[in-house]
Amino acid sequence: MHYIIIGAGPSGVIASENIRKLDQNAQITLIKGHKEPPYSRMAIPYFLEEKITEDGTHIRHKSNSFNEQGITLVNELVSEVKTKDNTLVLSDGSELVYDKLLVSTGAIATSPPIEGINSNHVYNCWTLEDARNIAKKAIPGSSLVLMGAGFIGCIILESLLKRGVNLTVVEMGDRMVPRMMDESAGGLLKSWCESKGVRILTSEQVISISEAKAKPLQVNLKNSDPLSADLVICATGVKSNTGFLESSDIKLDQGILVNEFLQTNIENVYASGDVAQGLDFSDQSWSIQAIQPTAVEHGRIAAINMVENNSCVHHGSINMNILDTMGLISTSFGQWMGVEGGEESVLLDEQNFRYLNLQFKGEHLVGISSLGHTQHIGVVRGLIRGKVKLGVWKERLMNDPTRLMEAYIANI
Amino acid sequence: MEKSLVINPDKCTGCLQCEMACSYENEGVFNPAKSRIKVFTFHQEGRFVPYTCTQCSEAWCQQACPVDAISLNLVTGAKEVNESSCVGCKVCTISCPFGTINYNQSSGKVIKCDLCGGDPKCASACPTQAITYVDADQTGLDKMRQWATQTDNATSNTASNA
Incomplete structure (x- = not known):
């Protein structure tokens, strides 16, 4: 039996390891679209803060961990999934044949469609490579504009401040982290940030980014004067990483549609983690939670169902978050x-x-x-x-x- | 024989010796606020309940950790936080349905009971044997462990990360 897992984030790693535990004889291939060892995005803020080195972001610290478990790592993007032939086409043109497939390709960062968003000096903060680029440019005394005060924007605030940058945050919504905080909490968080010397502009929008003389970038705002910046970080949102599935017959909505076994509409194809539109425990809706505990829960359950023929029902994950914004810790559950x-x-x-x-x-x-x-x-x-x-x-x-x-x- | 902590709240007098011993052993200070075992007081019922990690087999904390910082001590059965790997993301603190892994703001890492490597100081400090450290099979499955198996998916399955 050949199990292929596409995506080596926490969900894919947990799934592949659980498949191994349940089937000693299986052939297991874990495909990742980058050259890095499997790493956790959760750890990126701490890398930016220089609390850890790159190694500290790795999901498994023993360098031969996957090898020891008989899990083959492949560094290649998947360009196509041919479910009729159980075949993956990789970006180098080669093909891999699976018996069972797990798609755990997570999410990708998105950027608003504004002029200048593709300029040099404008980065997402999503991959390890993004973090390396930001670390190079976010130096003491530099000016940084952060677009988006959502979870990612907030969690990197402290690391950015510790790098000694002058920071302005531009958030389109009327408060910080609207997806996990009500008006009271969001408002309190804003005054906390301001008390730490961060300028927060809520109900504000970047309309374009242009080149400037004194600083590399000029960030033009809808309601206020332009800001000059050495660096812009765009943390306005993420979406499911499903582009490579558009030509396949796997059903998509916000992400990959799955049933209570984390199985897609194709019998031998499963999905887990941020890419899977799984069951929410609280309201029994099918939604993308994009959180670590759900990603690993999905990974574990999908693995069981792939090996043991849908023996484990997923009753839904609780949406929950914990966020440290410059020392003020917020949580939300259910x-x-x-x-x-x-x-x-x-x-x-x-x-x-x-x-x-x-x-x-x-x-x-x-x-x-x-x-x-x-x-x-x-x-x-x-x-x-x-x-x-x-x-x-x-x-x-x-x-x-x-x-x-x-x-x-x-x-x- | 693997041992485990057994807590009998009926014997607890609320003296907090366990908290002091835990804090001193693990943090080098006598500060109940830094203890990994906590005694909860129920004034209305006149009752004290010591409470800490049961080293549950589901190991929610370990499964949720994004950077492999929590591992199983094969000798004691404890789930231990590796301080050098913990980045302080706190995901384990919301994942543990017992609330027994906590963030320690002064170190920027999480802390939990590690059974003091097989000689839990809370048990030796307890003057009334409300906390004892005994052979695991004598304890049976305690109430919390049973409860854990009802609360989530796939917990009875062998495919946990523990």
Whole structure:
């Protein structure tokens, strides 16, 4: 049996290793579209900050780890998937034949279609190569414009500041990290950043990037004066990496459509991680979460189903995030924005940048968002996933949301 | 025989010796805030509950780690954080449904119970035997471990990363 996994991010690596554990005799090929060892994008901010070297971003630290597990690494992009012939065409023209295929090609960074976005000195911050380029140019005293205050934009703020750059952030939305924070938390985060000397322009848009005299770039804004910059980082969004599948008969929507086994419409083709439009635990919708825990959960479950013929049902992953923005740590879990007919318990301490918002449906916790609360935060996953009936603790949490951990312990 | 920590909350008096011992062993200071074991107080019920990692076989923290910084100690069965590999991304802290791996702001890394390499100081410090370290088969599957298997996908399957 030849298993081929396309994409060597966390999902693909976990899948290939789990396939090996379940089938000692399988032939396993892990294809990656770059020359780097398999690495984690999650680690890039810490590389930029020089907390770790490039090696520190690698998913497995032993250099012969894949070899030892009998997993063959191939460095080549896949240009076409011919599902009728079970064949992949690689960018060098060669072909590989699979019995079962896993697509775990993740996401790619996108850029808005504005003039000058392809200039030199404009980078995404998505790949290790992007990070190397940014590290070269983000030097003390340089001016940097960061487009996008989403998860990626926020998580690299600290590393950029530590590099000694003058930083301006331009965000189209009305607050920071709108996909994981409500107005209160987003607003608090903005004042936190401003207190650290970062200029944040929300409800603002870059309309074009042009060449300039004093600095290499002039960044033209919709509502304010232009900014001069040595470097622009574009962190405005990512999308599923499915371009190479457009000529195939694998069904796509926001990403690859899968069923509860992480199987696509083609019987021997599965998908996992950021490229897979998998099941969301909270609302049972099919969506792309693009988070590490979901990527590895998908990878593990897809591997089981590929080897053991759909023996493991995926009941859905909880969307959850934790983000460190210059030392202020925020989290969001599940239906943090609330549900119809639900109730909420909110604690806001603006002076100390602390916020806790619990969302309930009946006796169950269905989501939270927080700023400045990190201890034992994992129990939120336990409470949501376990559909723990809170009983008397519901009322206690309505009165004091900080008693989450007690509520958890009292209920296990 | 692999041993495990067994916690009997009924015997706990809330003296916090375990927290002190843990913090001193692992951080070199007597500071309960830096302890990997925490005693929770239930004032209304007059009850104290010591709580720490059960070294669960699902190893949520280990599976979620993007940089291979959590590994299994084959002798003790503990899941241990490798400080030099941990980048401090905190993904494990939201992945562990027991909330027993935590971010330590002063080191910029995560911390969790590692059974002190096979000689857990919380157990030896406990004056009432609310915390003991005994043969794993005597303990049976404790309540939390059982609970873990209900809470997520594929947990009974052998294909975990642990």
